[in-house]
Amino acid sequence: MRLLNRLLATLLCLALIAGSVLVIAEVIAALLDRGPAVWDWRATQRWADDTVWQDVVVRIVCVALLVVGLVLLVAEVKRPRLRRLPVDHGAEADSGVRPVDTAYTRRGVAAAVRSAVAEVDGIRAARVKVKRRAVKVSATTGSHNKAMVRQLDRTVTEAARESLRRLQLRSAPSVSARTRSA
Numbered sequence: 001m002r003l004l005n006r007l008l009a010t011l012l013c014l015a016l017i018a019g020s021v022l023v024i025a026e027v028i029a030a031l032l033d034r035g036p037a038v039w040d041w042r043a044t045q046r047w048a049d050d051t052v053w054q055d056v057v058v059r060i061v062c063v064a065l066l067v068v069g070l071v072l073l074v075a076e077v078k079r080p081r082l083r084r085l086p087v088d089h090g091a092e093a094d095s096g097v098r099p100v101d102t103a104y105t106r107r108g109v110a111a112a113v114r115s116a117v118a119e120v121d122g123i124r125a126a127r128v129k130v131k132r133r134a135v136k137v138s139a140t141t142g143s144h145n146k147a148m149v150r151q152l153d154r155t156v157t158e159a160a161r162e163s164l165r166r167l168q169l170r171s172a173p174s175v176s177a178r179t180r181s182a
Helices: 002-031 041-050 056-077 090-094 106-118 146-167
Strands: 084-086 103-105 123-130 134-141 174-181
Touching: 002 056, 084 106, 103 106, 106 123, 106 134, 106 146, 123 146, 134 146, 146 174
Parallel strands: 134 174
Antiparallel strands: 084 103, 123 134
């Protein structure tokens, strides 16, 4: 979203600069008693004087502006994508010393959980997705025994929770794991 905001701000800035240059050119042309320099604003003024609020063109423009405004509002109000998971500084914060702002990236948390799950006996591979409030682990085992797969499912979940506990995140996400046979 940050890139989109910068792009929109740049386009708005360029439009304002172009509009300002146009107005300056028209003011200078009017001071010199010449006709319109770039844009015939008098024709636009006559059109606006003859147009009423109930015209279809005015309504279409108003609805289009309303839709664009609502889309921009929703885009700005939407929570940004989580990039870092902050670390809890419990004991340091209580001692009066200002703690350093420390955080893990989502990719780093996923790598730590994946490493912990890969160390579980019987797990061949693991995929980890880290979101704002949840970590999803998808593990693969070579065993076709259903009881063994269920046991591995519990072991994988505990390994993932232990890995998150060691990371000391400020708010620990929930863990869901699914183990399947390959």
